[in-house]
Amino acid sequence: MENIEDLLEISVFRGLPEENLRRFSGSVSLGVKHYSAGEFVAMQDSRCTGLYLLCSGRVRSYMTGSDGKQIIVEELDAPDVLAPAFVFATDNRFPVSIVTLAECRIRVVNREEMARFMHQEPVVMMNFLRLISDRSIFLSRKVNAFALQDLKGRLSVWLYENGEIRNQQQLADRLGVARPSLVRVLTELAKDGAVEFKQRKVVVTDREILRRYF
Incomplete structure (x- = not known):
C-alpha cells in the first residue's frame, strides 16, 4: 500500500480525506526523487511539467542575471510546494534555480493529472488557489523591496x-x-x-x- 504520510502534510492536500488522497496516489505516477545537499532540483528557464512536492529537507531558490549576479528569492523547509505558480503557466519555465540545502525527498505530480484531481476535489483546488495567491503576495512584496526601496x-x-x-x-x-x-x-x-x-x-x-x- 502506498505510503502517503508525507503527502498528508503538504498544504495543497489539507482537509482532504485520507481515503481520497490514498486513491489519488495509487492512480497516478508520483515520482519520488532523492537529493543530496547541494544538488539542483531545477535550473532557471527549464520546463516545469509537474507539481514538485517537498516532502523532506530544505531548498533555496535564486535568480541569476545575465551578468552572473545571483539573488536569493527564498528558502523553503518541508513540507511545501515548489514553484506552484508556474506549473500551469503558458510559458511554464522555472524563473529560478532550485538547489537543495540538505538531503531532500521530493515527489513530482504530472500537471495534467494534478489538474484532473483538482477538478474532482474542490478542497484541493481551493488550497492550490490559496497557495499561489499567497506566493503572488510574497513575490509582489519582494519586487517592491528590490525595485522601490x-x-x-x-x-x-x-x-x-x-x-x-x-x-x-x-x-x-x-x-x-x-x-x-x-x-x-x-x-x-x-x-x-x-x-x-x-x-x-x-x-x-x-x-x-x-x-x-x-
Whole structure:
C-alpha cells in the first residue's frame, strides 16, 4: 500500500480525506526523487511539467542575471510546494534555480493529472488557489523591496521581520548586494540605535527605528 504520510502534510492536500488522497496516489505516477545537499532540483528557464512536492529537507531558490549576479528569492523547509505558480503557466519555465540545502525527498505530480484531481476535489483546488495567491503576495512584496526601496529600506524590512542576522554573506546574497555595502548600512543602523553587533550576530534593538526606513 502506498505510503502517503508525507503527502498528508503538504498544504495543497489539507482537509482532504485520507481515503481520497490514498486513491489519488495509487492512480497516478508520483515520482519520488532523492537529493543530496547541494544538488539542483531545477535550473532557471527549464520546463516545469509537474507539481514538485517537498516532502523532506530544505531548498533555496535564486535568480541569476545575465551578468552572473545571483539573488536569493527564498528558502523553503518541508513540507511545501515548489514553484506552484508556474506549473500551469503558458510559458511554464522555472524563473529560478532550485538547489537543495540538505538531503531532500521530493515527489513530482504530472500537471495534467494534478489538474484532473483538482477538478474532482474542490478542497484541493481551493488550497492550490490559496497557495499561489499567497506566493503572488510574497513575490509582489519582494519586487517592491528590490525595485522601490534602497538598501537601507530592504535591510530594515528584513531585520524587522527576522530580528537578527546570523550570516552576513548569506544575507548580502539574498539582497543582491556586496557584503561591504551591507556592513556599511548595518553600521549606520547601529549608530541610529536600531541594531547592535553581538559577537558574530547582528540583533535588532529598536524595531520602531527600523520602521522609519520602509
